[in-house]
Amino acid sequence: MDYGISEEFTQLQKLTRDFVEKELRPHEEAVERSDHLPAELRAQLRKKALEVGLYGYNMPEEVGGPGLTWFAQVLIREQLGRIAIALADMVGRPPKAFLSCQGAQRERFLMPVLRAEKTWAFALTEPGAGSDAASIKTRATRSDGGWRLNGTKHFISHGDFADLVIVIAKTADDNLPLALIVEHDTPGFKLGRIHPKMGWRGYPVAELLFEDAFVPEAHVLGNPGQGLRIGLSQIGEARIGVAAHCVGMAQRALDYVLEHVKVRRQFGQPLGKFQGLQWMLADMALEIEQSRALLYAAARSMDSIGESNARTVISMAKLSASEMLGRVADRAVQIMGGAGYMAESPIEMIYRDARAFRIGEGTSEIQKSQIARAILGKDMFI
Amino acid sequence: MKVLVPVKRVVDYNVKVRVKSDGTGVETANVKMSMNPFDEISIEEAIRLREAGIATEVIAVSCGVAACQETLRTALAIGADRAILVETDVELQPLAVAKLLKAVVDKEGPKLAIVGKQAIDDDCNQTGQMLAALLGWPQGTFANKITVEGEKLRVAREVDGGLETVILNLPAVITSDLRLNEPRYVTLPNIMKAKKKPLEIIKPDALGVDVTPRLVTLKVVEPPKRKGGLKVPDVQTLVMKLRTEAKVIE
Numbered sequence: 001m002d003y004g005i006s007e008e009f010t011q012l013q014k015l016t017r018d019f020v021e022k023e024l025r026p027h028e029e030a031v032e033r034s035d036h037l038p039a040e041l042r043a044q045l046r047k048k049a050l051e052v053g054l055y056g057y058n059m060p061e062e063v064g065g066p067g068l069t070w071f072a073q074v075l076i077r078e079q080l081g082r083i084a085i086a087l088a089d090m091v092g093r094p095p096k097a098f099l100s101c102q103g104a105q106r107e108r109f110l111m112p113v114l115r116a117e118k119t120w121a122f123a124l125t126e127p128g129a130g131s132d133a134a135s136i137k138t139r140a141t142r143s144d145g146g147w148r149l150n151g152t153k154h155f156i157s158h159g160d161f162a163d164l165v166i167v168i169a170k171t172a173d174d175n176l177p178l179a180l181i182v183e184h185d186t187p188g189f190k191l192g193r194i195h196p197k198m199g200w201r202g203y204p205v206a207e208l209l210f211e212d213a214f215v216p217e218a219h220v221l222g223n224p225g226q227g228l229r230i231g232l233s234q235i236g237e238a239r240i241g242v243a244a245h246c247v248g249m250a251q252r253a254l255d256y257v258l259e260h261v262k263v264r265r266q267f268g269q270p271l272g273k274f275q276g277l278q279w280m281l282a283d284m285a286l287e288i289e290q291s292r293a294l295l296y297a298a299a300r301s302m303d304s305i306g307e308s309n310a311r312t313v314i315s316m317a318k319l320s321a322s323e324m325l326g327r328v329a330d331r332a333v334q335i336m337g338g339a340g341y342m343a344e345s346p347i348e349m350i351y352r353d354a355r356a357f358r359i360g361e362g363t364s365e366i367q368k369s370q371i372a373r374a375i376l377g378k379d380m381f382i
Numbered sequence: 383m384k385v386l387v388p389v390k391r392v393v394d395y396n397v398k399v400r401v402k403s404d405g406t407g408v409e410t411a412n413v414k415m416s417m418n419p420f421d422e423i424s425i426e427e428a429i430r431l432r433e434a435g436i437a438t439e440v441i442a443v444s445c446g447v448a449a450c451q452e453t454l455r456t457a458l459a460i461g462a463d464r465a466i467l468v469e470t471d472v473e474l475q476p477l478a479v480a481k482l483l484k485a486v487v488d489k490e491g492p493k494l495a496i497v498g499k500q501a502i503d504d505d506c507n508q509t510g511q512m513l514a515a516l517l518g519w520p521q522g523t524f525a526n527k528i529t530v531e532g533e534k535l536r537v538a539r540e541v542d543g544g545l546e547t548v549i550l551n552l553p554a555v556i557t558s559d560l561r562l563n564e565p566r567y568v569t570l571p572n573i574m575k576a577k578k579k580p581l582e583i584i585k586p587d588a589l590g591v592d593v594t595p596r597l598v599t600l601k602v603v604e605p606p607k608r609k610g611g612l613k614v615p616d617v618q619t620l621v622m623k624l625r626t627e628a629k630v631i632e
Contacts, residue, residue: 002412007452011459011573018567053570066570 001289003296009072015052016079016091023048024087031202032349037086039161045090046116056114058093058237063106064114070302073237074244074295081248085353086202088245089157095122096234097166097179100221108218109164109181121162123153123208124231131366133168134228138210140180141172146217147180149210152192159206160191166221167210168231177227181219188213199352236307238361239318243295246321246357250288250328253350257281257332260339277335284328291321312374319367322357329354383493383552385428385437387462388483389421389444391453392503405601408503417453420498422460424558426565427528428496429461436530439463441490445474445482451581459568459576466490467583470593478593480512485589487517492553494535499524499557510557520550524559 005013023045031037049055057076059065068076080088094113098120101110112118129136138151149169159165165182182189192207222230258281261272271277298317301310329351333340340347358364373380393399393408394416400409431437442457444450445468454465468482487495497510514521522528522537526545529536535550540559586593614620624631 007455008459008573008577011456011568012570015568015570015573051569052567053572057570066574 001293003293005075009075012068012072013075013079016054016076017082019049019052019054019091020079020083020088024083024090027087028084028346031084031086032343035201037202042090045087046092049091050116054091055116056092056094058096059114060099063099063110069299070240070307071296071299074240074299077241077244078248078251078292078295081245081250082252084202084349085200085245089203092116092119093237093241094120095166096237097122097221097230100179100226100230100233104218105181105221113164118163119158119161121156121159121165121206121208122231123156123159123165124168125153125155127152127154131363133232134177136168136170136177138167138169139172140169140178140215143214147178147215147220149180149182149188149213149215151210153208153210154192154206155195156206156208158204159208160194160204165189165208166231167208167215168227170227171224174224176224177229177231178224179221179227179230180215181221182210182213182215183219186213186215198355199349200356201349235361236302236311236314239314239367240295240298240302242357242361243291243298243314243317243321246325246354247288247292247295249350249354250284250291250321250325253328253332253347254281254284254288256346257284257335260336264339271335280331280335284331287324287328291317291324294320312371315362315367315370318361319364319371322354323364325354325357383437384439384441384490385431386441386443386483386487386490386492386495387421387424387428387457388479388495388497388509389425389442389453389457390418390498390501390503391415391444391446391450392418392501395419395502401602401604405603407599407602415449415452417456418498418501418503420500420502420558420560421457422565423560423562424496424498424556425457425460425462426563427556427558428494430563431494431530432461437494441466441492443468443483443486445470445479447471451583454581455576456568458579458581459573460565461572462579464579465581467581468586468589469583470586472586472593473595474593475595475597476506476508477512477596478591479509480516481591482586482589482593483509483513484516485591487513489589494552494554494556495519496556496558499559510555514555517553517555519554521555521557522548522550523557525556526559526561528556528562 027041046055056065057068058073061067080091098110098113113120124133126136126138138149138153140147140149149167151169163184167180167182169178170176171178188211190209192209195205197205261277262270264271295317298310298313301313332347333351336345336347339345342348393410394414397414402409425442428437428440432440440462441464442454442462443466444454448469450467454467458465466486495513497513500507510523511521522539524540525537526540527538533552535552535554536547537550537556538545538547614623
């Protein structure tokens with residue numbers, strides 16, 4: 001398929017692919033087996049990603065990032081989909097919320113994040129606020145020179161070790177959404193439990209507890225009332241990122257299975273000679289290409305009409321790719337048979353890890369609502 | 383000193399090469415093309431020399447069709463300072479390339495040319511040697527390690543029996559072997575910077591070189607399909623068969 005990818009972007013793909021294979025692949029099995037990515041290794045891999053310029057590849061030029069087009073970012077993320085999520089995550093993509101840092105906040109928070117010196121977490125989701133993000137209950141009460149935070153966040157990626165946590169809360173007096181940066185060692189900020197989960201091994205997801213945690217005024221991003229806008233400023237990026245990741249992951253599954261069916265013999269011939277499996281493989285290839293075509297079209301739309309105007313096609317790409325990955329991963333297990341169920345091939349991991357993508361960054365149903373709203377017009381939703 | 387590094391656009395090493403149905407060559411339409419891997423090693427070596435303060439400028443040069451600009455952009459992304467394309471649609475054979483390179487050397491005045499030992503498409507392994515002969519420069523082929531020592535160049539060469547070290551007077555031609563170095567990642571910022579670096583396009587006529595092919599390709603054919611092997615029960619049978627059937631031992 002010719003997507004008209006320039007030589008320059010082909011090099012970005014190659015760089016990412018090489019980085020995945022040379023630097024990340026050697027650790028994948030150990031991370032999967034132990035469900036743990038040691039802190040020293042994390043630091044080492046982040047440093048390597050920084051050296052090749054991939055770390056913070058989503059950042060604009062004005063803060064020293066490469067200022068890549070959305071299409072280029074999607075091509076990079078697609079390649080990152082070919083490795084376990086915990087490792088792909090070492091090629092850091094700081095939340096765009098950090099770009100709201102003003103004045104002294106830039107040196108204190110943004111720059112150390114871009115230099116891979118400080119890690120982050122982004123805490124919006126709560127036990128009572130998932131898809132309905134606006135219903136968060138974490139309260140920020142004005143206190144001398146700052147705010148006191150009370151509440152619980154959960155399902156927070158890297159919440160256990162992040163140096164900086166961007167917390168979205170609501171002001172106690174006038175119920176306005178507020179974004180604050182909370183440092184790891186803030187008194188009253190405690191780590192709750194690490195959620196046990198189906199897949200995404202070595203990628204801890206934590207519960208965060210705030211009990212009268214004092215956050216100075218200097219840690220507030222923007223003004224009260226802008227918290228959700230700041231918090232959701234990366235929603236388009238997050239969704240297109242999931243779509244790209246899913247396409248890369250599905251392609252990896254297909255590539256793996258294609259090798260398997262050429263080598264594995266049953267009833268006197270390679271599996272690839274059985275028409276029943278050939279048709280499954282053809283379906284997988286077709287569905288991956290459909291999702292990829294939509295993904296690239298969405299990314300190019302973001303480049304031409306702007307991210308916020310492309311939300312509907314972004315939702316379509318996310319919905320298409322995450323659902324497609326589920327089907328592709330399921331067929332991959334089926335073609336592999338017993339070997340696909342064993343944790344000795346990446347197919348078993350992909351099957352587990354894939355499931356989260358139909359939920360995270362807006363469930364499939366939320367994406368459908370977004371699409372329906374766009375095609376029906378707002379009148380039907382009053 | 384300036385270092386000149388020729389780079390060739392070839393069918394990517396991952397591509398399974400197919401012969402054209404009319405037997406005139408191999409299929410290159412809609413086939414992924416890349417820089418010849420030995421040329422990547424050459425560029426890397428040149429950049430290391432620049433980083434060591436020995437080379438002052440690394441010039442990448444490619445001879446061939448307009449699409450070779452992509453290969454040159456890759457060379458610039460790896461770290462070459464500027465690039466020259468000698469553009470022609472004529473099928474270029476090693477002697478023609480060597481003559482073009484000699485003309486570029488005469489124009490640019492490098493003290494060292496680092497040439498890939500061969501290109502992975504035709505595997506000729508001739509251009510570097512021909513270039514040295516045309517220039518009247520010493521050559522260090524199949525380089526495994528090079529060290530610049532003042533006006534001399536120490537080259538460890540890969541030969542059948544191991545390594546052979548020669549000392550050459552500069553200027554010289556080196557051809558790089560696989561183990562000369564391991565090319566670095568082309569980093570993201572360098573990929574983005576490459577498009578801003580200068581790329582000059584010249585024609586063979588301007589260099590006064592006649593690139594008309596001198597060799598005629600009669601026919602390109604696939605290698606014969608490998609015949610199925612045979613399992614033997616023991617060493618005695620193996621030796622017997624090698625002697626009587628394969629006739630490879632007495």
